[in-house]
Amino acid sequence: MAIIDMSKVDLVALEKDKQNILNAFQDSGMLEVVAVEEGSFHAQEDWFESLSFHSNQGTIEKLEREISEVEFALSFLNQRVEEEPEKNILVRSRDLDEVLQQKEDILAIASVCRDFELEENEIDSKRHRLRNLVTKYLPWLGLNLRLEDIQDTKNMMIRVGSVPKSMAEDFYRLVMEQELSFIKALGEEKEDAYFFVAFHKSLRSMARDASKQYDFTQAHFGDVRGTPEGIIAQLEKDIENLYQQKEMLQKRAEEMAGKRRQLMILLDVLSVELQRENAAYHAVHSKKTFVLHGWVKTTNEAALEGVLREHVDFYKLDFAPPEEDEPFPVYTQNVAAVTPFEMVTNLYSVPASNGIDPNNVVAPFHAMFLGLMMGDVGYGILLALGGYFYGKKAKGGAKKLSGVIFYGGLFSIFWGILLGSYFGDVGTRLGVPAILMNPMEDPVSMLALCLGLGALHILVGMGVKAYMLIKEKKYLDAVFDVGFWYFLLIGLPMLMTPLASTGQVMALVGAVGLLLTQGREKKNIFGKILGGLGSLYGITGYLSDILSYSRLFALLLSSAVVAMVMNQIAAMVGVNWIGYIFAAIIFVAGHAFNLFIGGLGAYVHGSRLIYVEFFSKFFMGGGHAFDPLHKETKFTSIEKKEAV
């Protein structure tokens, strides 16, 4: 249970050594660089003028641009190339230098990708346009005429066009009935029917009326030449051409698949550089020197100075403890079994630097609750094994999560044995007894056990608060704010036991004590009394907190019942040899499903009990996690034996 002490670092060194120093710091990963407050220089007006802040803004912007180009090229190629990109590339520092030297060439790949994308978009939009044209000419396929030939003759007027389907028949009949006219139906499409009409000029006015009445829309083709059939064939050919062009592009993209390795290495190299420049952004420069402020673990002071001495000759390095009430970056250090649970705490909030590291109390309760909600030996073994083996190869957050699962699994085995649950009721069916109780047969005792664990959890939370108050030497506050509540909360349930008389006294002492002390911050007498009463009303809060732990029971029950349902179905199916096979499939798939859903629920609700019911009693969050300058890479790791 410890938040590590931090020291403030104040470094002054020569500008020419800056890159060298930052490189060394990034390799060592010990120093978090923070901004130098501009205010701290204002006093010495005469040389303040010569200082420059954030002088590497341009470099940072350039790096960010380059990074986004490389990222674009990578995702462009990944989308188009079937083959998965290499994962976790091992590189030697020689490779890194090589990649840096070829930076311009590699960035050129990115611009080639940009061109590809532009070209592809152009092809796509062209193809879209041509497709639309094809649909425009499709209705006229029945017209065996060249479009440029559709022209009025000396005596005849010739029209092509469409009328709405509903009127097509009447229209057709009308034209047919006229002398000196001709009509040909060309086909129908969606809403409209298409016609070729020819009539003598004397019918012109009648034609005008008919065209209004039947909503005839005349088609114009402009100066397009050729038969509709020929036009469409040409269009299809063009489209086919475009397809081929796109395929060529795709092939060329596939040929570039091999470049992805270089792109990934460059991306990591640039990101590491950006991390360093982002730290340098905080430095303040004069003409020849620069100032860097930061934080380092107090235990690492000497090591940091060692790094510096190894690389440069001239520097001035000072360490100082944080001032009182000055927040500092928080790094929590715990024993191996507790470390995974830092993830649970940090998900809520990093502890405040002047607060307390709660992980030692979070760990046992979270694991116990998760285990109880799973509450099964079979599931516990699977969780513990999964967590163990996944944790062996995982890194960072995933490693911590697998630790949480591993310990949750252990507790699940423990509770499973106590409650007699082996893959649901398989144990019960085989006659393995429950050591403590079977929650399906004695649900009320089980519920009481869950609420009891909840009460214990809350009392421990208040105990931590008392510990914090005592550490701050506020002994009376510890008695008033925690001690009296202890009396009341422990005394009340004792009323229902043979120790009722003791309980009565305890509850009374607690209640009266709270009544008298909880208004002590208030100025006047009424405020004091009201404060006391109001605080006593807070007992409803404790009641609902404790009731909230009934979720332990509900989730335990739901995973147990789903397991029973799966077993029941498997048992009903498993009546002969073929049935056994299906029963086995149902058994495995059903329990896998239950393990996943139940495990997710157990994790989420276990965390919730920690955050809402437990942390509200004592926890001070809002800290800032210690984040030293280091090399963070996505795709590559430097080969060990060559690592500097």
Add this chain to the structure above:
Amino acid sequence: MGMGQIYAVLGVAFAVIFPGIGSSLGVKSAGEAGAGVVTEDPDKFGQVLILELLPGTQGIYGLLVGFIIMTKINVFGGLDPVTTTEGLLYLAGSLPIAVVGLMSAIAQGKVSTAGVSMIAKRPKEVGKAMILSAMVETYAVLALLASFLVVYFI
């Protein structure tokens, strides 16, 4: 076949139907939002899946109560006789999880959907999104508890 048995089976049906509807609606809305996020960034599938699944538990709670009633009236062994009063009691006992399960799953689906859009922008905050969603589930848990205890001790 007496009225009691019909009421009891109706209780099973209520307990399974309504939370089931609620859960499928809740999972649906979170899943739709999730599909949008995954289009942009397929790597977020794991996180999205977790948020999508959270409103799914009400359906399981409903099945749980339904299953308890089924074992009590011995559906698997040929259906025991049930008096009308008992049957109505089973039906009444299934109501808390039926109604609260339905509503809370829909509500939780909305919070999960909001959580999905939250991790689209801040993938590191998936834990907070999970907790916000789990807050809604508290009331389904309380309803389950009430339904379970009533049905169990009839």
